[in-house]
Amino acid sequence: MERDSHDEGSMEQYFDDEGGIEGDSDDESKSMEDNYEDAESIEHDSDDQDSTEDMDQEDVCKEHVAVKMESIEDNTVVDFTAVLLDSIHPATARISDPTNQRHRSTERVRLLVNLLKRDSPHREFLRLLKRPIIKLVKEKESRAHEASQWLTREALDIKEVQESGTFRQACWQRLTATVAPFLAEVIATCDISNNLSLLNRQEADNAWLHKLWLSIFSSVDLININYDMCLSPVEKVQRSEVQLQQKGYGGKSFKALFPFSWIIKAKLDDIWKFASEAKVEAEATPDQQFLKNVQESEVGRKLQTAITIGGVQKVVQLYCSDFVRMTCKISQEDQHKLICDHIINASYSIVRELGGQVDSVNSVAAIHLAFNRFQARFEHLSQLGSICQNVLNKKPKPDEGGLDTKEMVRPVTNVLFLY
Template sequence: RIKILLGLLSEEDGLKASFLKITKARLSNVLKKLEENSFHTKNWVLREASNLSALQEAGTFRHALWKRVQNLITPFLALLIAVIDRNGNLELLVRPAGEWVTNLWMFIFRDTKLLTVPYGVGETSPQPGIIVVQNNMMVSADAGNQMPFSWRIKEYLDEMWLEAQYIQNTEDQAEKFVDIFQKTPLGTFISALTEEERQMLFQCYVTDFIVLTIGVSSPEELQCLQIAFLSCIEEWKATSPRRKETVPSLPWVHLGYNQFKSRLQNFSRILAVHPSVVAYLINQEGYGIPHSEMVIYVLAATGCAEELENQVQTAHPEVWLQKVKNLRMPVEFLCKEEELQRKESWCYHLLKELKLSWNR
């Protein structure tokens, strides 16, 4: 991380010079706010000159002043770095998947209203002690976020969705939510990207959203949840005014999740209590192609039921019974879902087979 930071805090090229300029501007702003909330700010040089112990320790007045500035700035810089490197976010700036990733990263970093840093202005310094850099993306050893500042974008859109729900005289809250986002600086920036870039951005955000919201234990499990999640979005889109649009928008992720939250969580529970079903799903014909319905959800439960049926004579009775108990609630919840009971549904016939297999 130190190597990455030292590389960025320079003026070797346009990107690094811009990063350094924004970093300086952010630190300058917080110091100004600190001065506004402090007394006798104009006399700090005089007070430092009168501090004999500090002068003796530093050796010279210049070194004493530098140490004073360093002690003040270092904690604020550390907090800034902790925010911008959350979930390995700096990796996307130094090793981007495309130019749009770099541009989006710098756009968000530059926007002080979108990306705020909790400096604790009014105090002499941030909270003392070790500053922890959060990472919620530990799916594998080298895991990190796929979309720049995805954790902040998720918070931002969650806040926006709450606001949209409280707007009076609005028949379609989902439409209002999408419209509000499109008019924000971030929404305008994303709209200016190419269709291919917006598709890539959407896929990256879906991946990060799953890890941040549902939680994942392996790359293979993440892959299954991605297919399920995209199917939920397709199902939501099919009944929305946006059904003819080909390029997805970030609010769709939240709208799809809000509508099918219990289904996605139940699917995740099946994968968690019966991890071997992940391999079964990966080997299914047509795996990797999201349907307009969450077919993979029913397939997962079917795979579990088939595996238990095959093990009834060979597995240890107590172990087998515990597996059945672990799966009972998620499978019964799935079988009772009204949305999947429709005869025209893709899942209808699969669900009939599942019920027969499970009841045996």
């Protein structure tokens, strides 16, 4: 049998550089059913055609060549959006949620279908989602033996073709089987603390939140999933289950209010560690150097853009809410609100103290400084709340110029009265 004059190419070769598929556009995209109809069109129409069971290997290969030649000529290989939609259920089935979040799996399927459907307003999310998946496919195939021969192997697998019904359906199932595990990895990263739900919020004043969500998701420096991360630590093979991480204090889960707040916290913690350990400018303190470094960082610029669009108060409020749930032991909501109020007002005071601008990313960064200063007192407050819940109703009132940090002594004083 003569070899095909065209190189078959690896699976990722069918994907374009923008994270889509060759020929993938709004007017040419087809549903899964359309693909199946096209698949049927390559079969013989006569009633007396030979069954797939009687087809020998040479016949299958000829069909494979014809399909591939047809694909090359019309420059349309497959609708990748349809592949993603078909991969949602097997992908979400691979994600293991915490025991108290089992219902999230069903919600996640609805969210993904809504975000990926063709008339969805979230086309940018779909475009960005394709990139890491295709990157992972490329990494996997770069390590595979004869990855470029996948289509030939599929054609020669008579049993698979029989079970699927047609050769094209077998190829389609192969595509979804390849994409689904990587879709699971990406979604498991994006949906920590119900983060994916933030993208689906429809409030008019959340434009900044959507922009920030997509901006962080598009950054390879902030979110970088490589193929090694998809392997089981012992067998070093692609893992069959993806454990959803819990970023709340003590490994607990919580519903995030701020996009990718755990990633932002980790980045700001790293910047603080560098500023506190490195040699700073002669007239700068580690705190001042920290604020400066945050302003110059990628995450700082993204936060500043969010503040410019949504306002500093909203951004600081939502980020601080998530920050407290990640750093403090919370026994009741009043305690959470009390700590947030103290940290926010203290952060404004710290920014003024350091000569920074309150209506900037400085106020977000200063949340970390405020927590570092008063962490011991928050721990005492947590202990106090577990002993005497009523004391949490007595809150110090901030003045208009921001909370005087001396007022933070009150919780400690209340604790001392108990002993």
